[in-house]
Amino acid sequence: MNPFEKIFNYQIISRLDDAGAFMATAHERAWLKTVLAHPAASQAFTAGTLAKLESLLEPDEAIDAHPHLIEKARSREKQVYHPLLGRIRRLILNRHGIRLSYSVRGDRIFSDQLGVPYKLEYSMVKREWYLLWHRVRHHTLMKTKLDKILFITGADISHERVDRMLERTRLTLESRKTEVLIEIIPLYNRELSRILYAFSCFEKEVAYDADRKLYTVKVCLPGEEIEYLLSKLRFLGKRVRVLEGDYVKKRMVEASTKALERYGVLEANEEV
């Protein structure tokens, strides 16, 4: 299977789009046939649709990659699909409001909350689905695990109001972005590729000072995601140092101090 087949050429694709034609190659169908064997397929489709797809793909061959493809350091795949995805994605598609009930930590339940859904987010780290929505009361942005949703249904909110709230959401999200400037300690420039790979999952900008052979990475992320950046920084250890971002710096001091206390090499109250 050559992923550079001329049939995938960009001019062909854009002309076909202009002509309103759809095509699928044997490569794509083989891939689809392979993933349909995943347990997630039975949650994604009704039994009838699944049977229909399987029969359509009957003449095609599946991709036989996995016997020779090993995945390492992968999180346990506890959830790929969620039964609510189809329903909620349609509410988003049709710009509907929602009413939902959900439980939070412990057993507290919030019932019949009015809101506007805007995205469904999958965490590659936790391997779980979340609903991102705007709660009408107090205008708060919410992130609710799909597993915690007890009940959800469409609600009557006008398209205009939904659009206003979506715009408001967009602005709020934009305003919550924060920047952290990180230096790659030049001693570890030989590991540059690895270090940059570790940062490649963030929105970032890299700068290079040729005279000092110094690389800096400016990571831009929503405030609530700082914990994940911190775990990456601890992951990279002494290869990187935070230059700007007071909260992140403070947390790095805290982590190193507390870790040393754990190891019993630092008195608990020693000044930093």
Place this chain on the structure above:
Amino acid sequence: MAKESFDKEIQFLRMLVLTSGAYNRQQFAKRLGISVNTFDKTLRRLKDIVHATYQQLPEEQGKEFAEAIRYRYDDSADPMLLFLFRAKSLKESESRRLSLVLAALNGRSMTASELLDCCMADLPADLSLPDEKTIRKDLKYLEEVGVIQKENGARPFKYRIRNELIHELTDEELLDLYDFVDVMANTQIPSVQGYLLRDGLKKHLVRGGAEKEAVEPFLYKYHYHSRILDEAHLFTILNAILGRRKMKFLYFSPKSDKSYASQNTNPLFERESNGKLETTLPLKVVYDHQYGRWYVLGHGREGIRKYRMEGMTQVETGEPVAQAWFEEKQAELMDRIRYSWLIDTGRPVTVRARFFSPGGSEPDFIKERVLLQGQWGEIVEESENSFIYEITVNGTQEIKPWLRSFGSSCEVQEPVQLRRELIAEWKEIRAYYESV
């Protein structure tokens, strides 16, 4: 025509994605081992493709290319880098003809001579018009890649386009299919073919009146989006493994400064290449979720060999080896990597670490994470505020960053050497911030 290689484009894009604008033209070209002239040409070509593929890209706003293909959270489901796989160059006349044939078949089934008539009628006069032989060659190609198929057994054959996915499914089913393809392409590997299918389905939905934004309700956090660049070589390598064939390639260790060198077809740009010609028998491909990187593990003269896929260029497949010998080598490898956190084949050692729960009313996210990411390790002891995790791994280098990422919630007990290393590292890290 020699087989078109995308090594240069792949290396180019990888560097662009990883360093996103850190280098100027000269620095960039030097690190790729190409001339500034080649750099400019490659950039121009990639820009053209991106522009044609994603028409919404505002070229006139003078956005930098790196900026344009930069990873964004709110676009995480739509991989910008996919355009690489659209880069196969094609003569204008051929791309016109192929799309015309497919568009014609989209309406109804047709024979080769009917299609020839279509081309005669619709191709612009300034392009050389095809003859029936050319059309038959095109049809054969389209049949090979599975886009069309012969409809009947008798001559003259009628061809039909294979678009049953959209014709046999209802609108609701099609939306479910699109979602499924989106989720699977984004969470499973390999994914390039899935992304291509997703792209086709998305265009179809948008043509049907759905709004682009609304079609894409999914986000994926945090994703190593550059992983799809390496899928360029993946199937060549997997096929070599399936066929038990050796591979030859020019290898650039990611630790060296240069990551690509031109193939020296033009003496003007001739440079000393510092890649190394390697021959190996590939046995397994490993994808490392920790960094989003790919490896090839093989057998060479010195025994087990490990290569980063991103360093492999000019990959060629060679002679097959005997099955028994191949299986023996593969079994040996599997035995050696059984305890590899990633790919380390060093001596197995047991790591024992105490993890501390966050306490209070918080859910125990430390334990959740250890259970989720701790691979084959086990919790062997548990108390109210902490638990002990044990794992046998080959060497401690690869697991160390993961343990360290828990910060003060993890205390390594054994081996003592690893414990000492972590103490030294925490001291160093703390010293970085002494003035804070």
